Amino acid sequence: MAKNVGILALQIYFPPTCIPQEVLEAHDGASKGKYTIGLGQDCMAFCSEVEDVISMSLTAVSSLLEKYGVDPKQIGRLEVGSETVIDKSKSIKTFLMQIFEKTGNTDIEGVDSTNACYGGTAALFNCVNWVESSSWDGRYGLVVCTDSAVYAEGPARPTGGAAAIAMLIGPDAPIAFESKLRASHMSHAYDFYKPNLASEYPVVDGKLSQTCYLMALDSCYKRFCAKYEMLEGKQFSVSDASYFVFHSPYNKLVQKSFARLLFNDYLRDANSVDDSAKYKFAPYATLTGDDSYQSRDLEKAAQQVSKPFYDDKVQPGTLIPKQVGNMYTASLYAAFASLLHNKFSSLAGQRVVMFSYGSGLTATMFSFKLNKGQHPFSLSNIAAVMNVGEKLKARHEVPPEKFVEIMKLMEHRYGGKDFVTAKDCSLLAPGTYYLTEVDSMYRRFYARKSTGTSDGAVPNGH
Numbered sequence: 001m002a003k004n005v006g007i008l009a010l011q012i013y014f015p016p017t018c019i020p021q022e023v024l025e026a027h028d029g030a031s032k033g034k035y036t037i038g039l040g041q042d043c044m045a046f047c048s049e050v051e052d053v054i055s056m057s058l059t060a061v062s063s064l065l066e067k068y069g070v071d072p073k074q075i076g077r078l079e080v081g082s083e084t085v086i087d088k089s090k091s092i093k094t095f096l097m098q099i100f101e102k103t104g105n106t107d108i109e110g111v112d113s114t115n116a117c118y119g120g121t122a123a124l125f126n127c128v129n130w131v132e133s134s135s136w137d138g139r140y141g142l143v144v145c146t147d148s149a150v151y152a153e154g155p156a157r158p159t160g161g162a163a164a165i166a167m168l169i170g171p172d173a174p175i176a177f178e179s180k181l182r183a184s185h186m187s188h189a190y191d192f193y194k195p196n197l198a199s200e201y202p203v204v205d206g207k208l209s210q211t212c213y214l215m216a217l218d219s220c221y222k223r224f225c226a227k228y229e230m231l232e233g234k235q236f237s238v239s240d241a242s243y244f245v246f247h248s249p250y251n252k253l254v255q256k257s258f259a260r261l262l263f264n265d266y267l268r269d270a271n272s273v274d275d276s277a278k279y280k281f282a283p284y285a286t287l288t289g290d291d292s293y294q295s296r297d298l299e300k301a302a303q304q305v306s307k308p309f310y311d312d313k314v315q316p317g318t319l320i321p322k323q324v325g326n327m328y329t330a331s332l333y334a335a336f337a338s339l340l341h342n343k344f345s346s347l348a349g350q351r352v353v354m355f356s357y358g359s360g361l362t363a364t365m366f367s368f369k370l371n372k373g374q375h376p377f378s379l380s381n382i383a384a385v386m387n388v389g390e391k392l393k394a395r396h397e398v399p400p401e402k403f404v405e406i407m408k409l410m411e412h413r414y415g416g417k418d419f420v421t422a423k424d425c426s427l428l429a430p431g432t433y434y435l436t437e438v439d440s441m442y443r444r445f446y447a448r449k450s451t452g453t454s455d456g457a458v459p460n461g462h
Contacts, residue, residue: 005131006173006368008140008377011064012337012386013056014163014324016427018045018395019403024158027400035158040251044325045395046150047162048406049413049421050434053084053146054095055446056164058433061144062099062448064166066431067385068376072103076139077130077169079110081120081329083194083358084147086444092146095444110141116192117247118358120145120165120329125364127169128177141169147328150407152201159250161325165333174373174382178351180231182366183223185216192359200414209359210253211293216363217257217355218289221264224353224365237265237272241367242350243339244314247332247357248321254335257355258314259302263292277305316342323392332356337386344383348372396427417442425449 020043021035035041047056057080065072078100080092091112100108109130113122120143127141146164151157191209194202228236238244238261246254265272266281273281284298292298319338321327327334332354339352347370357363375381398406413419420437428434431451438444 002131002136002171004173004176005128005169005171005179006177007167007175008170008173008373009064009068009070009168010175010333010337010340010382010386011060011067011166012163012320012330012334012388012391013060013063013165013432014045014161014320014327014334014391015047015051015056016395016429017048017398017406018043018324019398019400021158023397023400024403028157038252039158040255040322041158041325042322044158044160045162045323046160046403046406047148047410048427049409050423050425050428050436051162052086052435053082053148053164054086054092054444055433055435056148056162057092057096057144057146057166058099058446058448059431060146060164060166061096061142062433063431064142064168065099068168070140070168072100073105074140075100075105075108075142076137077109077127077141078144079123079126079141080112080144080146081114081118081123082112082146083114083116083119083328084200085114085194085197087442088197092144096144115362116358116360117147117249117326117328117331118356118362118364120333121356121358121364122362123329124167124169128179131169131171132179143167143169145327145329145333147330148200149326149328150200150410151204153404153407156204156206159326161321161327161331163320163324163327163330163334165330165337167333168377174371174377174379175368176371178367178369181224181227182364183220183227184362184364185219185223186362187216189359189361191361198415200411209249210256212359212361213249213253213357213363214257214260214293215289216357216361217260217365218264220355220363220365221261222268224367225268235269235272237269238262238309238313239272240351241353242313242347243317243343243352244355245317245332245335245339245352246314246355248318248335249326249331251318251322254314254318254321255303255306255310256299258310259299259306262306262309263298263302273305280305320388320392337388340379340383341386341388344379347379394429413438423447
């Protein structure tokens with residue numbers, strides 16, 4: 001049996017085009033602070049006409065393999081999580097095979113997993129389970145989470161974003177799964193869904209979506225605590241993990257979610273919180289689940305109680321989601337990448353609890369145990385390779401009029417055929433893949449911006 005199976009390496013890609021939330025706020029005529037304080041967001045990345053989920057995935061995967069020196073022949077399973085439908089039949093994974101076919105490796109299991117923002121977690125579990133199983137052939141697994149989150153004009157639009165994350169899976173990992181500590185909640189809800197296949201835009205019931213998220217969080221946390229208590233013989237509370245990382249549709253929900261965990265701790269054992277927290281929580285102890293989700297007073301009290309813990313245990317994992325926006329399947333792992341970026345030197349020996357949520361609805365809470373690792377699969381090298389600070393700095397802020405124009409073009413081209421893009425890759429970093437055309441048979445073609453080395457651009461398929 002492979003031991004300490006988990007994430008060996010990680011790479012993130014997000015588009016260089018972005019719009020600051022306060023600029024969008026002013027352009028939309030929203031009240032000042034609605035997007036920045038109300039949603040807790042700073043900036044939003046989006047795909048221009050030359051980028052999509054496939055190009056972002058090609059970039060993330062090729063960059064991971066090259067920067068960690070992994071031979072494409074060493075990959076035995078490749079799973080993609082995404083809710084951005086490019087084709088109802090052909091998986092995104094098959095597009096990524098272009099990278100592996102060049103080396104003669106076509107023996108790679110796995111396809112795409114789809115359910116709102118949870119698909120990436122399903123793909124990750126599939127790869128981890130494969131490495132831990134008798135089917136494992138000794139090669140690495142590779143997980144890709146990729147999405148472009150876009151909304152129609154209106155109040156939901158500022159909760160968009162775009163990114164792709166690639167994760168290399170194998171034994172003796174610096175980010176190892178605590179495989180017995182995993183608790184799920186799955187049920188049927190219409191909180192966010194995409195029934196109209198002619199449009200990229202979802203149908204969203206914002207209030208219900210938030211309630212579903214918090215209800216799933218409560219359910220997963222209770223089961224997670226029960227499993228921990230069975231294994232460890234002692235009670236679990238938020239003090240038993242160094243960090244908590246949440247799927248982040250927008251940062252305000254992350255703040256509410258962590259506060260909710262402390263309220264859960266209080267309900268299970270009032271002595272697990274201090275006296276001032278007991279005093280603040282006491283008036284809400286008898287609320288039913290539904291009433292507690294709607295209570296603004298409880299929400300306020302819980303956030304006051306949780307603030308100092310939040311700053312230590314959650315805030316280090318919020319950088320990329322606040323700067324890039326909601327990346328759907330990539331959102332949780334971009335939050336985890338933020339934690340690695342901010343704290344890589346002090347994470348060895350720590351436990352990180354992760355909460356994954358996908359509307360409709362699917363949710364799992366699970367945990368990692370971190371260790372320093374060995375080069376190139378070390379926490380410090382992962383942080384260096386991701387180079388998050390420089391990537392954020394190198395972005396280009398687009399004026400709101402241009403942003404709206406690009407959104408209109410993308411909306412018009414969604415599901416379209418027979419067009420050539422501007423092929424303007426001036427803002428893209430060297431080595432980035434981009435869309436060049438979609439032909440009359442809906443076939444998509446991509447090129448790669450030269451890295452300045454001998455590999456040059458990849459032919460675009462004609």
